[in-house]
Amino acid sequence: MSSTQKEAGKDIVNDFCITFATVNGSGSQTANITILRALFKMGIPISGKNKFPSNIQGLPTWYSIRVSKDGYLGRLEEDDILICMNPASFEKDLAFINPGGVLFYPDDFKHPINRDDIITYPMPVKALAKEADVSPALRDYIANMVYVGMLAKMLGIDMTAILEALDFQFKGKQKAIDSNYIVAKSAYEWAAANLEKKDRYVVKRMKPLDGYIMTDGNTAGALGSIFGGVQFVAWYPITPASTLPEALIEYLPQFRKDPETGKNTYAVVQAEDELASIGMVIGAGFGGLRAMTATSGPGLSLMTEYAGLAYYAEVPSVIWDVQRVGPSTGLPTRTAQSDMMMAYTLGHGDTQHILLIPGSVTECFEFGWKSFDLAERLQTLVFVMTDLDFGMNQWMTKNFEYPDQPLDRGKILWEADLERLDGVWGRYVDVDGDAIPYRTLPGNLDPRSAYMARGTGHDNHAQYSEDPEVWEANMDRLIRKYNIARSLVPGPIIEQEGSVKWALITYGSSDPAVQEARAKLKADGKKFNYLRLRAVPFCDDVKNFIASHDTVYVVENNRDGQMNQILQMAYPQFAGKLVSIAHNDGLPLSAKWIMRTIMAQEAK
């Protein structure tokens, strides 16, 4: 939203925010995503964010599409165009429209419009929906197509792109495509005949977004896991994580039948709760399966005790935490990055876990497969820390890339290996000096293969032990192993502006807003170097980056600056350089807030 584009009289092209204010459960999602997809098909960078209530039907819900020729995908705080379909939120929603902005509203709304600095377009929703050839039950859903057609006409969205989007949405089912398209088309024609364009917002086709797809982070995570060879999934429904296992249930049967027998090479179990889902996953991980679960904060809390056991007994498994706002039930349908500290040390006693933090939807795919390699190589849990914003929203993202490394199953001894070793082995013996022991798997028929895994104190041969030295030696090895992980986890992404003394660190879904803030601060003459964390623990690149700056702002979507604290614990010598820029109100961070807060800090 640079100032040049907002000059009076000029068109504002491909750079604005459209918000749809609707009633939850009214079927508006199809209409909203149709517009999102149509814009994407026109080559225009977009992002869509759903702000929905914890409710099935009736409460207000909003969907915002950001159109950005510059490719900024972060959240905007104000609306340029509002499509208001919900009388209940009408008055409040009006206040969010930027001056010079646009309001579309059904012509039967009785509410007074108390703004004279915006342009208004009434829509004959009822009349046009009535003409549609659908059952009365479907009429409400179809009514949303009226605003699709109106918006297409007034902004210049191609109706061919709308048709492509509908074809995808309804998986080629002609009747559904037709009944929706006809309504959109008649609204388009009505607008052409009856409305005069008075606003300045337009979309124009750009060059095709080749190499990009549109999907959500939970689907990407599920597909990445499938290409990582996931074999066992246990889960319990929780927003915003459920669609990840649901995507696994959808795609596993398509892609993971054994080529020879046609049988399943995987199993998915819906557990009775998260206490059980993690137990099943740890069991499967111990059994030698690539095992995973997906949950959110409350579920992760319930997994605490087994997470500690897995850390100590050295059982590989993958846990996806699609974060939402806590503490407690909190805001179940809103986004946050506020489980970082909990996941990092999940479990009682001395525990430190590996966290992978995807910074884009395509990275959700990548970390989907990578997480299994790391978990099995290091014989420990790997947490993939994503959030509602990535998990449940539609994003344009780079094509998924095929894994560039073969599956790494880690150190496993089968019958032939034990034969070769003459049966000499111990479950927790550090043979290679890398703190990573060897393991055997149930089903190994060598009489020397078996051991008893346990969360209780154990010696190198997995025998119960309360010996102080044995206990401490084992815990020391575990932290050595954790330090080895630093060189195995994905390193940070660093972008340098040269010898600048100020820097920004962020991670996960805060990246788009931070990148935008950084670009705009640069345009205003204030340059920042940049580092995006992709994992905990940190490698030396992170340390060196912080060391080479005077001030490092750590930007994240939580109250307490959790990653800032983890960095300060890792590098107490740099604690004074690290400045927390943290905030959570349930919405993704905006570039505007980041810029404002950093400038206020700089002014101090």
Place this chain on the structure above:
Amino acid sequence: MEQNIPIEYVKGDFRGLPSTLCQGCGHNSISSQIISACFELGIQPEKVIKFSGIGCSSKSPTYFLSRSFGFNGLHGRMPSLALGTLFADTSLKGIGISGDGDTASIGMGQFKHLVRRNMPMVYIVENNGVYGLTKGQFSATAEKGLMLKKQGSNPYLPVDIAMEALVSNATFVARSFAGDPKQVKELIKAALSHNGIAVIDIISPCVTFNNQEGSLHSYNWGKDREAPLHEISFIPPRDEIMVEDFEEGSVREVTMHDGSLVILKKLENDYDPTDRWQALRILEDAQRNNWMTTGLLYIKPDIPSLVDMYDLPEQPLNRMKPNQLRPEERVLNEVNAMMF
């Protein structure tokens, strides 16, 4: 992976480490019967896997079958652990050892869900009505009015584990008494042949905290009051069956999923263990009268197990090769094309 070459085992192949439980603990007697049952059936020890939660009972898997893998998990959460592990290689026979504290309190949910899923494994509850490791508190199976040192009188009604299993649609439910080793052993053999969840609730006296006169979980009570429903013998599929050994009408036979036979010799009254209604009634009677009714309470051999529902290949999942697990690159191209 199954080896059909008969291997001659000695009993020592099935033993574990020396027990660290109290002398005379009922759990030790149950461990011995697990060893005997596996030895007599000639099960390859490497084809068995042991699971337990937390408590005295849950320590005991260390004391049998050292050549079998095991996992000593968390309090009340052995069922989920066992379920996940057994998917790795469904040819393994799972034996879960739990206690009344582990199963009937924190573990009630996981226990009942394991049962309703009909997970193929043996689930033994070593039931002594008391918390041993924490030194003598009431458990959820302690009878109302039980007097314990330091605790006084138990104010609550007990949970009946066999009844809980039955109402959760268990396909094999038995009750036994650690002081009746032969019955324990035959029930374990039958349970190992069951293709589904096999729950055995074994009254297993705690000699340290709950073996006093009048306690429903004491040796004396069991010795005086145990009322077996039948005399049970297990006949493996390979053995020749000589039904003529039994007097006509005096036995009931149950054919197990693997072709083995459970022979139930009639005692005072005829009892049909395939009738769930009758099983519930007999448990209700036992509860009202403080009877220790033992035997095979209920069996339904031909219900699909959880594993049967998953259409898995014979090759264990944990022996699959990378090319069976990662789809080819062209599949990813299709995936990208499937996205918008």
